[in-house]
Structures are given as structure tokens and as C-alpha cells.
Amino acid sequence: LIEGSGGIFEYHDGNLKNGSRKLESSLKRADVVLCPVTCNSHAACQMVKKLGKKYNKPIHMLTSSGLTGVSQVLGNG
Numbered sequence: 710l711i712e713g714s715g716g717i718f719e720y721h722d723g724n725l726k727n728g729s730r731k732l733e734s735s736l737k738r739a740d741v742v743l744c745p746v747t748c749n750s751h752a753a754c755q756m757v758k759k760l761g762k763k764y765n766k767p768i769h770m771l772t773s774s775g776l777t778g779v780s781q782v783l784g785n786g
Contacts, residue, residue: 710779723753736760741767743782745774
């Protein structure tokens with residue numbers, strides 16, 4: 710859906726074991742951040758919210774990682 714709309718899709722699995730540096734660098738590059746809460750830890754979701762505020766990025770917490778939620782955020786649903 711994202712690439713079909715001319716965007717670039719970048720994925721981070723929410724693993725914060727090795728720190729949040731990779732997550733932070735991905736978020737800094739993003740125009741919009743989609744964070745499915747069902748497949749991320751509470752710590753990862755909190756970090757996404759914190760970094761979104763820090764870098765003034767729109768954050769969308771999704772109730773699932775399904776295409777319906779992504780489509781709704783993109784305005785295609």
C-alpha cells in the first residue's frame with residue numbers, strides 16, 4: 710500500500726535489546742510512523758511516542774498490523 714502510493718516503506722521490529730538508536734534513526738527519516746500495538750512491546754510503543762514528539766513526527770498507533778488499519782491511515786480506506 711505504501712510503496713504503491715509512491716512512498717518508501719521502512720520496517721523496525723520494535724526490538725530494543727540493543728538500544729533505541731536504530732529505531733530513532735528510522736523515525737527521524739520518516740514522514741509518518743505506524744506502530745501496531747499488538748506486535749510491539751509496551752517499551753517500544755512508549756519509545757515511538759517519545760521520539761515522535763521529539764522529532765515532531767505524526768505517530769499512528771494501530772490496533773493491528775493488518776492492511777485495513779494501514780489503509781485507513783493512508784486515506785485509502
